[in-house]
Amino acid sequence: xGTFHDHMGELHGITVVVSxxxxxxxxxxxxxxxxxxxxxxxxxxxxxxxxxxxxxQWLQRARQFGHWPRITTIRISRPDVSGLVxxxxxxxx
Amino acid sequence: xxxxxxxxxxxxRELTDNGVTELTTATAVDxxxxxxxxxxxxxxxxxxxxxxxxxxxxxxxxxxxxHAPDRVGTVFAGQDTDAVQRVRELCGQVPPSSPSMALFQxxxxxxxxxxxxxxxxxxxxIALDIVNAFEEHCAPSDA
Numbered sequence: 106x107g108t109f110h111d112h113m114g115e116l117h118g119i120t121v122v123v124s125x126x127x128x129x130x131x132x133x134x135x136x137x138x139x140x141x142x143x144x145x146x147x148x149x150x151x152x153x154x155x156x157x158x159x160x161x162q163w164l165q166r167a168r169q170f171g172h173w174p175r176i177t178t179i180r181i182s183r184p185d186v187s188g189l190v191x192x193x194x195x196x197x198x
Numbered sequence: 199x200x201x202x203x204x205x206x207x208x209x210x211r212e213l214t215d216n217g218v219t220e221l222t223t224a225t226a227v228d229x230x231x232x233x234x235x236x237x238x239x240x241x242x243x244x245x246x247x248x249x250x251x252x253x254x255x256x257x258x259x260x261x262x263x264x265h266a267p268d269r270v271g272t273v274f275a276g277q278d279t280d281a282v283q284r285v286r287e288l289c290g291q292v293p294p295s296s297p298s299m300a301l302f303q304x305x306x307x308x309x310x311x312x313x314x315x316x317x318x319x320x321x322x323x324i325a326l327d328i329v330n331a332f333e334e335h336c337a338p339s340d341a
Binding site: 118119120168169170171172173174191192193 | 246249291292293294295298310312313314315317318319
């Protein structure tokens, strides 16, 4: 399915889940991703040490209904990233 | 800042030319989703080319289902902000996203298709999700 921005990567405009090595997780609309960083718009963040929900519970809720766009733009350093997948590809619990 | 109406009009008409009622104010939304128990499908339209390009034809394809809702309306995100806000209020704890789609009975949300389940999918796949929701919620019960 094409976008208005064919010069951008295939994840441009797609809602993705970015997992970090420290256990934290981001969900947001991918602007771009390369060897340096992942840039998300309209993102939300989950820190399992600060939340009553497990990461799996938080992801399942987001998969079913979407995520809250709490942060306008976030740049995540690529070395911190352990995983990057489409939210739609998270399996139903 | 809203897009120019010149740019948005074809995206509105893709739905309204196919029988979808456009709702541009909160009052219009409230009137359309009157609490009479009828089922209402609302398409939250969007300019976004990454997702809305598949959303509109997918919705129209889904509306050809055997068991369709009683009413079909649309609001346009980023353009008709009061109407969109009212639909989002009726969606309760569902985070805002656009394009997206919602099925109501009266003013009770029955089903919601968020943006991330529309992005990058072809219209046929989106329509299948919609048809399944209509089968579950709009088909007459056997009882």
